[in-house]
Amino acid sequence: MDIQHRNNVVLQGEGEETLMFAHGFGCDQSMWRLVAPHFAGEAKVVLFDHVGAGDSDASAYDRTKYAGLAGYAQDVIDICESQSLADVSFVGHSVSAMIGVLAAVRRPDLFARLILICPSPRYANDEAYVGGFAEQDLEDLLDLLAKNQLDWSQMLAPVVVADDNFQAEWRASVCRIDPAIAQEFARATFLSDHRQDCRAVTTPTLLIECSDDALAPPEVGAFLNTTIVGSRRVVLQAVGHSPHLTAPSGVIAAIAEFVGRGEGRAEAPLTVASHVA
Amino acid sequence: MSPEEGLRAYELAPCGLLTLDSEFTILSANRYFRDVAGLSTDAPFEPIKFTTLLSVASRVYVQSRLQPQLALAGRVDEIVLDIVRPDGGRVPIMLNAVQERDAQDRPGAVHIGMGRVVAKRAYEAEVPKARQEALSALRVKADFLANISHEIRTPLNGVIGVIGALQRTSLTGPQREMTALIESSATTLVRLVGDLLEISKVEASGLTLDLRPFRPAEELRGVLDLARLAAHAKGVAFECDCDPGLDGLFLGDAVRLKQILNNLTVNAVKFTDHGVVRADLSLEASDGSRTLVLSVRDTGIGFAQDQAEALFQPFHQADAGISRRFGGAGLGLAISKALVQLMGGSIAAVSAPGKGSTFVVRIPLGEIDGHQQPLTPEPPDLDRSLRILLVEDNEINQRVVKMILAETGVELTVASNGALGLEAWRSAAFDLVLMDMQMPVMDGLTAIRAIRSEEQRHPRRRPVPIAVLSANAMDHHRAEALAAGANLHIAKPISAAGLLIGIDQTLAIAGA
Numbered sequence: 001m002d003i004q005h006r007n008n009v010v011l012q013g014e015g016e017e018t019l020m021f022a023h024g025f026g027c028d029q030s031m032w033r034l035v036a037p038h039f040a041g042e043a044k045v046v047l048f049d050h051v052g053a054g055d056s057d058a059s060a061y062d063r064t065k066y067a068g069l070a071g072y073a074q075d076v077i078d079i080c081e082s083q084s085l086a087d088v089s090f091v092g093h094s095v096s097a098m099i100g101v102l103a104a105v106r107r108p109d110l111f112a113r114l115i116l117i118c119p120s121p122r123y124a125n126d127e128a129y130v131g132g133f134a135e136q137d138l139e140d141l142l143d144l145l146a147k148n149q150l151d152w153s154q155m156l157a158p159v160v161v162a163d164d165n166f167q168a169e170w171r172a173s174v175c176r177i178d179p180a181i182a183q184e185f186a187r188a189t190f191l192s193d194h195r196q197d198c199r200a201v202t203t204p205t206l207l208i209e210c211s212d213d214a215l216a217p218p219e220v221g222a223f224l225n226t227t228i229v230g231s232r233r234v235v236l237q238a239v240g241h242s243p244h245l246t247a248p249s250g251v252i253a254a255i256a257e258f259v260g261r262g263e264g265r266a267e268a269p270l271t272v273a274s275h276v277a
Numbered sequence: 278m279s280p281e282e283g284l285r286a287y288e289l290a291p292c293g294l295l296t297l298d299s300e301f302t303i304l305s306a307n308r309y310f311r312d313v314a315g316l317s318t319d320a321p322f323e324p325i326k327f328t329t330l331l332s333v334a335s336r337v338y339v340q341s342r343l344q345p346q347l348a349l350a351g352r353v354d355e356i357v358l359d360i361v362r363p364d365g366g367r368v369p370i371m372l373n374a375v376q377e378r379d380a381q382d383r384p385g386a387v388h389i390g391m392g393r394v395v396a397k398r399a400y401e402a403e404v405p406k407a408r409q410e411a412l413s414a415l416r417v418k419a420d421f422l423a424n425i426s427h428e429i430r431t432p433l434n435g436v437i438g439v440i441g442a443l444q445r446t447s448l449t450g451p452q453r454e455m456t457a458l459i460e461s462s463a464t465t466l467v468r469l470v471g472d473l474l475e476i477s478k479v480e481a482s483g484l485t486l487d488l489r490p491f492r493p494a495e496e497l498r499g500v501l502d503l504a505r506l507a508a509h510a511k512g513v514a515f516e517c518d519c520d521p522g523l524d525g526l527f528l529g530d531a532v533r534l535k536q537i538l539n540n541l542t543v544n545a546v547k548f549t550d551h552g553v554v555r556a557d558l559s560l561e562a563s564d565g566s567r568t569l570v571l572s573v574r575d576t577g578i579g580f581a582q583d584q585a586e587a588l589f590q591p592f593h594q595a596d597a598g599i600s601r602r603f604g605g606a607g608l609g610l611a612i613s614k615a616l617v618q619l620m621g622g623s624i625a626a627v628s629a630p631g632k633g634s635t636f637v638v639r640i641p642l643g644e645i646d647g648h649q650q651p652l653t654p655e656p657p658d659l660d661r662s663l664r665i666l667l668v669e670d671n672e673i674n675q676r677v678v679k680m681i682l683a684e685t686g687v688e689l690t691v692a693s694n695g696a697l698g699l700e701a702w703r704s705a706a707f708d709l710v711l712m713d714m715q716m717p718v719m720d721g722l723t724a725i726r727a728i729r730s731e732e733q734r735h736p737r738r739r740p741v742p743i744a745v746l747s748a749n750a751m752d753h754h755r756a757e758a759l760a761a762g763a764n765l766h767i768a769k770p771i772s773a774a775g776l777l778i779g780i781d782q783t784l785a786i787a788g789a
Contacts, residue, residue, distance in 0.1 A: 026342045030349060094341070133333065140334035140359075147357045147401070148338065214328060214336040239300040239326075241340040245348040246299070246384060 001060070003082040007048040007075055008055040011083070013040030017259055018085050020046040022076065024094030024118075024242075025189045026145075028054025028176055031093070034248035039255070046088075048079055050096075052181030061181050068188055069095065073102035080110045087112035089259050093244065094118050094215070095189040101228075102194065104203040114205040115255055118241050119224060120216040122193040129195070130219035138190050145186050198227045205231040206258040208251060210238040232258065293370070293391040299384045301327045301339070313370065313393050315362030327389075332359040332367065347376040348384045357394070369398040429470050434770035436463045438677030441773030445684060461499040465539060467770055468532050486619055490645050491531040493558070493569060494523040500535050501556055504542035511546060514553040522560040527567070528643035533616050538571050540609035541636045545575035552576030552633070561639075568622075569640045576633040585626045589614040613638070664688045664706065665780070668698030668724060669713040669746065674771065678711065681773045695719030699727050707741055709783060712763065714747040721745060722761040729762035742787030744779050746771060 003009065010029065019039050021032045029047040036045050049056040050072055065071035076099060080088055088111050092100035097119030104111040122131045124138055133141075177185070205228045209221040218235070225233040234254045238247040278286070287294060293310030297303055302324050311318045314330050328336040335358040346353050352375040360368045372391035379385040440460045448456065501517045508515035538556070545554040554575045561568040580588065589610050610624075617624045620640045628634030665682065669675050670693050682689055690705070692698035695712075696719040702710065710728070714721040725743055732740050744765045745758040755766040764786045767779035 024341075027345055031345055033349070137333040137337075140332060141337050144332075144334045144338050144357070144359070145342075147398075148342070214333075214340045239340075240344045241337075242345040242348070245345045 001078075003075075003078045006051060006057045006060045007079055008057075009079055009083065010047040012036065012045040012047065013043055015041075015043035017043040017089060018046065018087060019043050019089045019091060019255075019259070020048075020076070020079070020085070022048070022090065022092040022096035022099060023050065023053065024092075024096050025185055026177065026182070028056075030054065031242065031245060035091075035244045035252055035255070038252050043259075044085075046079065046083065046085065050185070051075065052178040052185060054176050058178045058181060061178070063184065066181075066184065066188065069099050069102055069192055069194065072096075072099045072188075073106065076100065076103040077107050077110065080107075086110060089113040089115060089255075091115040091117065091255060092119070094120075094241065095185075098192065098194045098197070101197050101201055105197055105200045108202050111203045113259065114201065114203050115208065115258060116205060116224070117208045117244060117251065118210060118213055118216045119207060120220045121195045121198050121224065121227075123190050123215070124193075126193075129223065130217065132215070132217040132220065141190060142183075142186055146183060195223075195227065198224060201228045201231075206254065207231055207233040208243065208254050209233070209235050210240055210243050210247075211235055212239040213241050215241045293372075293389070295327075295389045295391075297327050297387040297389065299376075299386065301344070301387065303327050304386070310391065313368055313391075314360050315364060315366070330360050332361050335359045343374070347374060347387065351376055351378070357398070369394050371397070430467065430769070432673060433463055433467050433470065435671075435673035435677055437467070437770040437772055438674070438776075439680060441771075441776075442677065442680035442683070445681075445773055458499055458502060461535065462503065464532060464770075465536055468536060486530040486533060486616075488528050488530055488643075490526050490528055492524060492526055493529070493531075493534065493642070494519050494521075496531040496535060497523075497538055497558060500538045500542060501558075503539070504546060504554065504556065507543070507546045508549075508554050511550070513546060513549050513551065515546075515555075516553060517556040518558070520559040522562075523558055523569070526645045527569075528645055529569075529620070529640075533620070534569075534640070537613045537616055537638060538573075540613045541571065541573040541638070544609060544636075545573050545577065545634075547577075548579075549575040549577030549633070560642075567642045567644050569638075569642045571638040571640075572635065574633065574635040579628040579630050579632045579634045581630055582628060585628065588626060589624070662686050662688060663708045663780075664690070665709045665711060666690045666692065666698065666701055666705075666707040667711045668692045668695060668701075668716070668721065669711070670694055670716040671713070674713070674746075674769075677771055678776065681771070681776050685777070695721055695724030695727075699724050702728055702741065703731075709780060710741055710743045711767075711780075712743055712745050714745060714758070721747075722757060725758075725761040725763055740787070742783045744783040 008029070017039075019036075021029065021036050023029050023031050028049045032047060036047060039045050051060050051066065052058050062071070065074075076090070079085070080103075086109075090100040090104065090111050090113065092098075092115070094117070097114075097116035098121060100111075100114050100116065101119075101121075104114055120131065122129065123133050124131050124135055125133060207221055207224055207228075209216060209218070211218075221233055221235065225231055236243050236247055236250040236254075238250065240246050244251045288307050290307055290309060293307065293313055295303055295306035295310050303326070304324065306314075306316070308318050310316075316330075328339055331339065338356075338358065343353055343356055352373070354373045355371055356374070357369065357371050360370055362368060370391050371394045372389050374387055374389045376387045377385035437460065440456050440463065444453070444456050444460070498519070501519075505515040505517070538558075542554065542556055545556075552575070554573070554577075557570070557572040557574075559570045559572070561570055614624050617638055617640060622638060622640035624636065624638045626634060626636050663685075665687050667675065667678050667689055669678065669691065675691050675693070679689060679691070690701055690707070692701045694716045698710070698712065699719070712721040712725055719727075725745070728741065728743070732738050742765075743763045744767050745763040746767050746769055747758065758766045765779060765783040767775060
């Protein structure tokens with residue numbers, strides 16, 4: 001298995017630090033383009049696409065393996081091993097935050113830091129736990145995701161996908177995901193519960209969240225901050241669930257500060273190229 | 278356009294137009310949008326977050342998908358969301374959006390055009406259902422084929438049974454020939470119905486051969502006679518030639534061979550309006566092996582040579598218009614090819630459009646010493662006056678059995694389901710029971726088990742020989758019947774000879 005091909009692993013820059021960026025649900029590695037280049041000057045930057053997203057090899061998709069996030073976490077470990085990465089600062093957005101948690105719990109030796117952007121260990125409310133959603137909301141969400149991008153794959157794929165123009169447009173678009181896989185990825189994402197895994201994290205962790213995030217309300221950030229022992233929590237004044245796109249400078253500054261601090265290491269702080277908000 | 282006209286167009290546009298800041302606060306919205314969202318169209322517009330007007334799921338979608346895509350690509354199209362009006366009503370909408378970028382290339386104002394899509398969404402909700410229905414329709418079709426085949430078998434079995442009975446009456450020579458033709462056609466039809474089930478799965482593996490000693494000339498002549506009748510009815514000449522070597526005894530499946538030759542001759546006649554259809558049956562001998570060669574040539578419409586291979590695919594005819602002009606399912610050649618291959622032979626077609634076509638089938642045949650005569654065992658004479666109980670729900674089958682046994686001096690009692698059969702068996706002594714499998718009220722297997730169980734409780738009562746009559750000739754049905762306590766399984770269609778031999782064997786097996 002060619003891991004680099006499977007996950008479309010892209011390496012940028014060189015440096016003592018290694019930053020690995022994992023995109024969230026509904027997009028591909030292109031979502032890091034406002035953030036990753038800022039680190040490529042001084043660090044080794046590793047970008048990749050989850051199987052089914054971007055330029056990954058969708059034929060490697062295995063329904064059983066990827067029915068939960070553990071399969072994706074294994075891919076992260078595979079990438080680290082195949083590229084001989086060590087002391088990785090793992091930057092995971094949304095669902096990839098939990099994928100990073102699973103990978104770091106299984107292989108703490110590979111990871112120096114976890115930087116979790118808009119993470120949530122469980123989206124559904126559960127007794128005292130506030131995930132932000134009733135079960136019905138999540139079903140609605142899965143339904144809406146289906147309506148917006150998945151239906152055509154099932155209903156129209158033979159017609160639509162055969163259209164060269166459409167294919168070209170799709171290839172050129174950002175946030176590409178195989179619609180059929182996306183549907184299962186959505187289930188794996190939104191119906192998962194990884195609160196126990198978060199308790200087992202020993203890797204130094206930075207939590208970055210937005211002040212107004214419909215997907216991960218402040219209660220979730222507070223829960224993670226107490227659950228992941230020693231974690232730091234940064235709340236950006238931003239609307240939405242993708243601050244690395246809508247407020248990239250805040251995200252860059254927070255990452256740079258956390259990585260630069262070295263969490264016990266003595267390296268010099270990384271320079272941040274853009275204006276830090 | 279003057280500013281007033283522009284404003285008027287904006288306000289009265291038959292679609293929602295709104296502008297948001299980069300944080301998705303609504304800066305302005307026209308009347309259509311305010312209407313759809315249930316916002317006051319009179320009061321001055323209060324700045325609110327776009328997301329607060331949406332369902333929970335839509336809010337998440339906007340933040341997790343729409344916002345990133347806008348930030349990356351600058352525009353999104355055909356996004357479906359749900360607005361929740363202040364009165365709680367949901368309105369499905371579809372929107373397109375573009376996002377400006379500020380001087381520092383940061384995401385700026387968002388412009389949205391939207392419309393309500395109530396009917397469209399209702400329609401789309403039907404699409405998966407329609408797809409589901411299409412899939413189940415396929416299943417229904419397969420089930421239908423299975424059921425209809427079963428249904429067709431029953432009257433066919435009646436035809437075959439009656440012919441068998443008819444042939445045992447005194448007939449003139451021509452009448453005997455005619456009944457032989459009817460019987461041959463009906464037997465082929467039974468096999469075809471069975472094949473329809475298999476070929477509907479397009480699996481030739483479902484076809485089987487039943488090898489028996491037979492005389493090709495004798496068996497195939499009937500097919501040629503039918504073809505001649507059909508050709509003459511169309512005003513087409515029919516010629517045929519049969520190698521005398523084919524009068525000998527060979528090992529093969531006569532019914533299947535008839536089926537193949539029938540397919541070829543029927544096609545030839547069907548596709549020929551003028552001229553002649555010619556069938557040649559010959560025998561090639563080399564190195565001790567014998568090959569039966571069936572050649573059918575016509576002067577009909579023909580087809581392009583490059584279509585020859587496709588003709589042997591199921592449901593295929595050389596052009597789609599053909600099925601409208603000529604009918605037929607396009608199964609014949611597919612079945613024929615599968616059968617020929619099963620026999621270790623080959624089938625080929627040579628043709629050109631308008632030049633007629635020639636189909637040649639070559640099948641290796643095993644030769645048998647012509648002096649043996651194990652063709653069909655002679656039906657035994659049931660000279661004893663037997664008391665037989667027939668348990669059978671189908672009236673035609675009841676009459677067939679009655680007709681066959683009418684000349685034998687058998688005393689026949691008929692019960693039309695398992696429960697009545699059980700009652701009849703209890704109330705009188707019988708030398709033999711003929712039991713159908715599928716019946717209302719109580720099926721045959723249940724009735725047999727009941728009989729055997731009562732016999733065990735009354736050891737003095739001699740076990741009655743039971744033969745099962747069933748169209749389910751598959752091995753596990755046979756095993757089921759025997760396990761239930763039957764002595765023999767007689768496969769339908771019931772022929773006179775088959776029934777008489779079956780009765781004889783059952784009595785022999787049961788030691789009666």
